[in-house]
Amino acid sequence: MHDIRAVRADPAAFDAALARRGLAAVSAELLDLDSARRAAQTTAQEAQARRNALAREIGQGKKAGADTAALEAEATELRARMEGLDAEAKAAEAAQTRILEALPNILDADVPEGRDESSNVVLHQHGNVPNLPFAPKQHFELGEALGGMDFATAVKLAGSRFTVLRGPLARLERAIGQWMLNLHVDEHGYTETVVPLLVNDATMYGTGQLPKFADDLFRTTDDRWLIPTAEVPLTNTVRDEIMGEAALPLRMAALSPCFRSEAGSAGRDTRGMIRQHQFSKVEMVSITAPDASAEEHERMTRCAERVLTELGLVWRRILLCAGDTGFGATKTYDLEVWLPGQGAWREISSCSNCRDFQARRMNARMKPKEGKGNLFLHTLNGSGVAVGRALIAVMETHQQADGSIAVPEVLRPYMGGAEVIPAG
Structure with missing residues (x-):
């Protein structure tokens, strides 16, 4: 606002x-x-x-x-x-x-001009695009061959854009989520938080989902909303609050299911797990003083980048242009991962500084140590990262010629010590 x-x-x-x-x-x-x-x-x-x-x-x-x-x-x-x-x-x-x-946030001065993603700027890349000695498969080809990724049953149960995972792949997805959450909590200083998956109108309004994006959401018959991301309840924990400056920054992380209607996505990514109605994500949210949000934005993005590095993925940081920056953000970094099966870069994380845009909607303020009056807080959010897309990236990056999947070292303790998911 x-x-x-x-x-x-x-x-x-x-x-x-x-x-x-x-x-x-x-x-x-x-x-x-x-x-x-x-x-x-x-x-x-x-x-x-x-x-x-x-x-x-x-x-x-x-x-x-x-x-x-x-x-x-x-x-x-x-x-x-x-x-x-x-x-x-x-x-x-x-x-x-x-x-x-209904008006979006004002962009930072260093956000590049441009109408769409073609004007986004690659800031840096970690790792080189691999040249595998065999024809790499896409994640759904690998998953179906392993017998652990079942789209037909998901359609029977719920319709399109859902997936049933079984066996080692189900465990691998759980391992990714648990490991990422532990990393952010134990080493990056975020407070683990469990949030409601159903929220009210005021909560959706506070982070800017309502009224503009109602069609992108799922609503229940008792007028609650399924969260599209844990950013929504995490950020709203400070709604109508006045925080002391000494309590800042407030850093929270949650591993939660997310629900999106994917309105307007007909025909896009219809195969596989790229674009789902239900998916899991580790979300990071920071609440800061106004003069600290720019530095916190860089820190948050580095936390997400470490996830990708530890998983042995090839990734790059993108600065989104004016036309591609989201409604509530003043500046956004996207992290894209290379998917060998697709032969393409795909977004896996988005880290945004919203400055005081959401705080004004939520009436979330801080009392500075010096001076009179209260200031609006600054809010930031970032994927740390999307679990389903991380599963896709791990499968495609670490696939072997025989269809098996090498398990990244950081995930092996969560996989009973397994170093590989054998081919079916």
Whole structure:
């Protein structure tokens, strides 16, 4: 959410910032509504002052035995007038809020220009794309041959974009999630957190999923929402709170199922586990003071990168351009992993700094050690990483010519010491 005072201060700059995302100017409409709201409130305050004066005159007149009918009629008229002015102010404010809550975050100055992913910038790469001495298979080919990846049964049970995992592959997925969570908790300083998978409207609104992205979500019949990522409940733990600066940064991590409708994804990644309605993910969330979020963004991204390095994957860091940066983010790094079976780079993690955009929606603030007043917190979120995509990357990267899968060393303690998942 944006501060209307920032629009008032420099409407041209606000419109220019939105134009970087390909959006039309809205400052004139916002300021017209703001002026209407403020004018109605000012007139209502003047009417209230007159009513207060009338109340005194009426009281004095009645004590003196004077006829106060005209004064009382004026007071009644003012009351009706004030009710109308209050309705006008609320209507203008509601219209202003509807516009503001649908606008994306303002981008950082160093976010590159561009309309889509073709303008994203590769910052660095870890490892070299392998040249395997055999024709690599995609994960679903490997998984079906191993008898551990069953899409037909998943369709029978739930429909498309679901997967049934069995045996060593099911254990491998569990191993990846547990190992990643332990890494972030034990070595990166995140607090392990178990969160509700069903949340209310206010929680979805706080991180920006509502109202704009309702079609991307699953809603229950009792008006709750299945979380699309643990970012939503983790970040909202500070909603309507005032944090002391000494308690910051607050770092939380959760391993949870995630649920997405994948609206608009018809025909994309229909085979395999790349794009699912249900998947597991380790999510990292940081809550910081305003002057610490940029540094925390770099730290969080390095935490996700370490996961990929320890798994023996080839990966690269991408700085997203203006047209590809998400709604709530001011700056985003994507981590892409090389999938030999697909012969392509695929996103496996996204780490974003939202600055105070979500905090304003949540009314989440901090009390600084020095100075008066409270400041809005800064919030960050990052995949640490998506478990299903990590499983895909491990399978395709560490596949052997006979269809077996070498188990990365860090996962072997979680796999009963197994060094390889043998071919079927």
